Amino acid sequence: NAGVTQTPKFQVLKTGQSMTLQCAQDMNHEYMSWYRQDPGMGLRLIHYSVGAGITDQGEVPNGYNVSRSTTEDFPLRLLSAAPSQTSVYFCASSYSFTALQETQYFGPGTRLLVL
Amino acid sequence: GQQVMQIPQYQHVQEGEDFTTYCNSSTTLSNIQWYKQRPGGHPVFLIQLVKSGEVKKQKRLTFQFGEAKKNSSLHITATQTTDVGTYFCAGPSRGSTLGRLYFGRGTQLTVWP
Numbered sequence: 440n441a442g443v444t445q446t447p448k449f450q451v452l453k454t455g456q457s458m459t460l461q462c463a464q465d466m467n468h469e470y471m472s473w474y475r476q477d478p479g480m481g482l483r484l485i486h487y488s489v490g491a492g493i494t495d496q497g498e499v500p501n502g503y504n505v506s507r508s509t510t511e512d513f514p515l516r517l518l519s520a521a522p523s524q525t526s527v528y529f530c531a532s533s534y535s536f537t538a539l540q541e542t543q544y545f546g547p548g549t550r551l552l553v554l
Numbered sequence: 555g556q557q558v559m560q561i562p563q564y565q566h567v568q569e570g571e572d573f574t575t576y577c578n579s580s581t582t583l584s585n586i587q588w589y590k591q592r593p594g595g596h597p598v599f600l601i602q603l604v605k606s607g608e609v610k611k612q613k614r615l616t617f618q619f620g621e622a623k624k625n626s627s628l629h630i631t632a633t634q635t636t637d638v639g640t641y642f643c644a645g646p647s648r649g650s651t652l653g654r655l656y657f658g659r660g661t662q663l664t665v666w667p
Contacts, residue, residue, distance in 0.1 A: 474657070479563065481642060481659035482597065497654060529596055540585050540604070543644075543655065545596040 440465050443546035445530050451552045452520045460515040460549050462530030470533045470541065471513040475499065475526040476548075482529065488513055520553045527551070558586070558645045560658030568666050573630040575661035577643035584646055586626045588617060591660070592639045600628075600641075633665045 446461045464471065472487035474497075484497030488507040502524060504516040513532075517524060528549045533541035558577045567573050577586060585604045589597040601610055603619035603626060610617045616629045630637055640660040 472655070479659065481560075482644075482657040484654060484656060487654065495654075498656070531597075540602065542599045542602070543587075543589075543597070545598070548596050 442466065443530055443532055443544050445528075445546035445549050447549060448547065449550045449552075451554065452517075453554050454521060456520050457516070457518050458520065460517075460528055460530075460551070462513045462515065462546060463511050464513075464530075464532040464544070465511065466532065466534070466544070467510060468532035468534050468544070469510070470535060471507065472497070472531050472543075473503070473505065473513070473515045474529045474531065475524075476529060477526050485515065485528075520551075522553045525551060525553045558583070558643055558656065558658045560643055560661060562661055563659060564662050564664070566664045566666065567633050569635060570632050573633050573637070573663055575628050575641050575643075575663075577626045577645070577658050579624045579645060582623045583626075584623075586619060587644045587655075588626075588628055589642045589644060589657075590639050591642065595639075597642060630663075633663070635665050635667055638663060638665050 443464045469490050473485040474482040476482050483499045485503050486505040488494045491507050491510050494505050530546040531543040533543050535541050558579045560577050587602045588600040591597045601617050606623050607621045608619040614631045618627045640662045642657050642660045644655050644657045
């Protein structure tokens with residue numbers, strides 16, 4: 440199993456550009472989520488999904504869109520990038536939709552710089 | 555907002571010294587998880603505590619869940635340079651049964667040889 444994979448590893452964008460961060464898992468996990476990590480701020484939840492076709496907002500959803508058309512994939516879309524979205528983005532997954540008591544498996548992260 | 559508050563934000567110790575990080579919540583938690591993130595890496599699950607007063611050990615690491623289930627701690631005995639990294643606690647969101655797992659801001663541990 441590859442676990443949780445994320446692409447790209449690094450990305451530089453100009454303000455206003457759009458892009459999609461890819462996340463995939465091959466563990467048949469129901470639950471997937473996106474976090475951003477900024478210095479001194481820990482991991483903040485952006486969006487999450489408890490199964491294919493079901494998504495919900497986390498604590499910092501503004502400027503990001505998600506969809507979950509398959510169990511395996513959970514892409515994160517930035518429609519119009521802003522410098523404030525410069526961050527490291529982590530995707531995570533867990534076996535069950537009840538994520539509260541499940542081990543979260545994290546991907547390697549995507550480092551995004553918005554100029 | 556965040557469910558758990560974590561202190562200290564930074565800790566610098568000499569190799570061989572002990573280290574403790576604390577998580578506190580204003581509300582009762584159903585469970586709490588701990589993760590470690592090495593520099594440049596991604597968070598990796600360490601342990602989960604569920605029961606009131608629970609204590610779990612992993613070699614030199616001791617994890618505790620408070621009796622009221624509102625606080626937790628991670629204690630490392632005789633730190634080694636391999637312990638370097640950021641330690642996060644994570645707990646469920648307030649009033650939600652699904653989906654929202656919130657992380658503390660983490661404690662960044664530096665170990666001087």
